[in-house]
Amino acid sequence: MEKIIRINNREINIQWINQAFMNDSRPVLVFLHEALGSIIQWKSFPSELCHSLNLPGIVIERSGHGKSGPLTGERDITYLHQYADETREVLREVLNPTQKTILVGHSDGGSIALIMTARNPKNIQAIITMAAHTFVEEETLEGIHPAIEAFRAGKLDGLYKIHDDKTQSLFYAWADTWLAPGFKKWDIREEIKSIPVPVLALQGKDDQYGTEEQVNSIILNKENRIGKIIPACGHHPHLEKKELVIRQIEDWLKSIPN
Numbered sequence: 001m002e003k004i005i006r007i008n009n010r011e012i013n014i015q016w017i018n019q020a021f022m023n024d025s026r027p028v029l030v031f032l033h034e035a036l037g038s039i040i041q042w043k044s045f046p047s048e049l050c051h052s053l054n055l056p057g058i059v060i061e062r063s064g065h066g067k068s069g070p071l072t073g074e075r076d077i078t079y080l081h082q083y084a085d086e087t088r089e090v091l092r093e094v095l096n097p098t099q100k101t102i103l104v105g106h107s108d109g110g111s112i113a114l115i116m117t118a119r120n121p122k123n124i125q126a127i128i129t130m131a132a133h134t135f136v137e138e139e140t141l142e143g144i145h146p147a148i149e150a151f152r153a154g155k156l157d158g159l160y161k162i163h164d165d166k167t168q169s170l171f172y173a174w175a176d177t178w179l180a181p182g183f184k185k186w187d188i189r190e191e192i193k194s195i196p197v198p199v200l201a202l203q204g205k206d207d208q209y210g211t212e213e214q215v216n217s218i219i220l221n222k223e224n225r226i227g228k229i230i231p232a233c234g235h236h237p238h239l240e241k242k243e244l245v246i247r248q249i250e251d252w253l254k255s256i257p258n
Contacts, residue, residue, distance in 0.1 A: 002039065004067065007089045011069035014094065015039050017050040017057035027100040027125050029057040032087060032109030034131075035174045038066030038162050042106075045238045049104070049246055053253065060090055064170050066162055071169055075177045077186050080108060084115040099123060102253075106130045106238060107209070114192045114199075114218070126198045126256060128249055130237045131207055134217045135187040141179060143208040148175050189217045198256045199225040202245060204233030226252060 002015045022028070031046045033039070039059045050057040062083055064071035091101065102125050105113035110132025117124050133140065150156050151171055160167045177183055201218040203210065215227040228248060233240045 002067070005090070005093055007086065007093060010063050010072065010086075012063065012086070012090055013039065013061040013067040014090065015046075015059040015061075017047050017059070018054075019056060021054070021056040022099075025100075026055050027102050028095065029053070029055050030087075030091065030101050030103050030113075031057060031059040032103065032105035032112050033059075033061070033065070034107035034109055036065075036159060036163075036170065037106065037109070040066065040162055043239060045242055045246075046104075048242070049249065052246055052250060055102075058091075058094065060087060062086060064163075064166055064173065070166050071173055075173050077183055079177060080111050080186075080188075081115055081119075083108075084112045084119065087112060088116060088120070100125045102126045102128065104128045104130075105132060107132065107235065110201075111188065114195065115188060117195050117197060118188070118192045121196055124197055126200070126253070127195070128200045128202070128252075129218065130202045130245070131204065131210065131235050132201065132214060132218065133210060134189050134192065134214055136178070136184050137210055137213065139211055140209045144175050144178055151175075192218065193220065197224070200249065200252045201225070201227040202237050202248065203227075203229055204235060204237050204240065205229050205231045206233060207235045209235050224256070 002013060004011050004013050029050055031042060039061050042059060046057050046059050061068045063069055063086060100123055103113035110129030113127050113129060114132060117127055163170050199218060201215045203215045212229055219225040219227040230237050230241050237245050
């Protein structure tokens, strides 16, 4: 079930999964999408993961994406921190004050999950990241240029069906921000060292937007953090290797304290 809510004069679209389970003590899976993502681009993954774990879930469509309202203001080096604040505001609005959550973030969404928890881990039980970024690599920037060429050639016109008239502003807000010279200073590695909750960091071996150093910078050889590199997989492990990813998440959650 999708629903538009208002947060500080912004319209944010959310989707509930297994909402009937919200009345008990089970944690809620919170799905945070990629840079050009939306609810529909997750496909069946959130629903299948929630049902396999018998947990409720909420999929959040950030400002500027999908059916949510348009982007407001210019993006800068703090934009992922701003989205972390927005996500926290959404959860305050729709969850009760003591509700536990498990954050599931892909790409930008994984970075947002890490930032959220580093800033305030209250009620966050665990984090699962897929292809998250913690610093800017040349591989990331090199992966953006072909995307720009594809967008200009009309090869990504399917995005217009998802983001409608927000598509062009959203695309260039992503591409131009990451390629801006000042954005090379973006780095959350020091910030996320103090995260106290368990973390599972997944990444495709063939991810065109980042190397294994992204995973290494998240796990830091800490006992409550595990990193897994998925062979023959690119930037979308939850779509390219869905069954494997769900199984790895199931096994990992069984191994950590509730």
